[in-house]
Amino acid sequence: MTFTRYAIYFAPPAAADWTQFATSWLGWDLEAARACAHPRVDRVDVAAVTEAPRKYGLHATMKPPFRLRDEQTVEALSEACAQLAATQSPVTLDGLEIARLGRFLALRPLGDDTSLNALGAACVRDLDRFRAPALQAELDRRRANGLSAEQDANLLKWGYPYVMESFRFHITLSGKLDKPTLATVQNALQAQLAPLLPTPFQISDLALMGEAADGRFELIHRYALSG
Template identity: 75%
Template sequence: MTFTRYAIYFMPPARAEWTKFATSWLGWDMEVGTPIAHPVIKGVDVAAVTEVPRKYGLHATMKPPFHLRDGQSVEALHDACARLAATQAPVALDGLQIARLGRFLALRPMGDEVALNALAAACVRDLDSFRAPPSEAELHRRRAHGLNARQEANLVQWGYPHVMESFRFHITLSGKLDKPTLSTVERALQSHLVPLLPAPLQINDLALVGEAKDGRFHLIHRYVLSG
């Protein structure tokens, strides 16, 4: 399959029960590259709630999506991902919790995030030679949301504002919702997903993913963290 962009994700372990539920919640399974039926939850239009994040799959972004730089190859990117993973140790989190990030819902880590943030920074920094510079249209789109000085500097240096010191690990579970819907969906996730969440959570690998022409992301390969 030909991909238009690539990214480095944390993808939860496919066989975990919480992964299975959250993947069906979003309705797209990156692991096998197919749509999946949503759970039926009274009072929640799951398909509508998850329409925006669906194509990205169940993940936390470690290096944001990028076009491959001229002169670089997917094979070289594979090799670089493998080398990076071999230098990085697994990361243990106390767990995950439902959080409101503005008007959307996500899973956020509990406890110390220092090692997690360092892993994300390594992904951004060590693979940056594979990233093509953003277009003027992309820069304009990012700036239209309003950036502070640090985010602007990140955009210029790394092609994305919310990296390095501005990084916040999160697994997106909804699009932007109005306040009543936000509360309803949050209660549903507290009831159906939270009891399945692991504590602690171990991040044992990184995933190279690709964006197909239809905008949906697919798993290409997982790299075990063995540093």
């Protein structure tokens, strides 16, 4: 299958209870590459609040979506992912919490995230030779949101503003919500998802993802962190 863009994700383990709930919450199973039914939640229109992040599936971005350079191949990218994963150790954190990031909700890690940030930086840096340069329209769109000098430098060098020192690991659970809806949804997730969250929380592999023609992301392969 031909994909329009590729990305490196942390994709939570499919068999975990929290993964299964959060996958159905978003309504897209990136491992099976199919839509799935939302859970029924009192006072929450789950389909509406998850519309924006649905196509990406349940994930944390390690290297943001990019177009493949003309001279590169998916096979070479996959081999580079395997080589990178072989140099990196699994990352263990204290757990996950449901947090507000501006106007949307996400899972954020608890504990010392130094090793996690280093893993994210390695994904961005070591695989960048596969990324086609960002188009001017992409640069303009990112800058329209307002960027710091550091973020703009990241945009020019790495094709995305929120990497390296600006990286914040998160697993998105909603689109942008107004304050009343934000509170209602957070309370619902606190009741239904929070009790399922792992303690400790471990990242044991990286996932190569592909964006299909319909804009939805699918799992291509997982690479165990074995360094």
